[in-house]
Amino acid sequence: xKKIASFSIDHDILMPGMYVSRIDGxxxxxDIRMKKPNGGDxxxxxxxxxxxxxxxxxxxxxxxxxxxxxxxxMGCRTGFYMLLLDDMSREDALKLVTESFxxxxxxxxxxxxxxxxxxxxxxxxxAQRQLQRTCSMF
Numbered sequence: 001x002k003k004i005a006s007f008s009i010d011h012d013i014l015m016p017g018m019y020v021s022r023i024d025g026x027x028x029x030x031d032i033r034m035k036k037p038n039g040g041d042x043x044x045x046x047x048x049x050x051x052x053x054x055x056x057x058x059x060x061x062x063x064x065x066x067x068x069x070x071x072x073x074m075g076c077r078t079g080f081y082m083l084l085l086d087d088m089s090r091e092d093a094l095k096l097v098t099e100s101f102x103x104x105x106x107x108x109x110x111x112x113x114x115x116x117x118x119x120x121x122x123x124x125x126x127a128q129r130q131l132q133r134t135c136s137m138f
Contacts, residue, residue: 011037016079018097026086027069030093035078042077049073051104055080058103064088064096 006021006029014037021029035041043051056071059082069083084093 006031018094020090021081023086028084028086028093030082030084030097031074031079032082032097033079037076037078039078043073043079045077048077052080054104054107055100058100059096062096062099064092068096 014033016033016036019031019033021031023029035043052071052073056068059065059068059071064084067085067088069085071080071082073080082093082097084096088096
């Protein structure tokens, strides 16, 4: 059997980062490593699923949407694969990842702000109800 190129990489020394994994004709596969392989610290399934949807949504709706073939999680839960047509520069691929991650961070920040507002509103509501109960006792 033929050796699979990406499986022949020494994953024990591979560090987080963005790498060209392989080139097949006009398709470039990028490894976007967020965790060290075989390090014992992996992305949770829930986090990966959310990240995947936000990453793919941003990438497929932006400046490079016609070059995006696939964005999906690595089975080892250390990052993502991004397959792009070879009609954009490596710098533009990095720009796409950087902008996608900034978008994800912004969405996460907005969700956290909404959660904080909801928690604060809930606390205020409970305090108002308690105050009403206390006042109705007199």
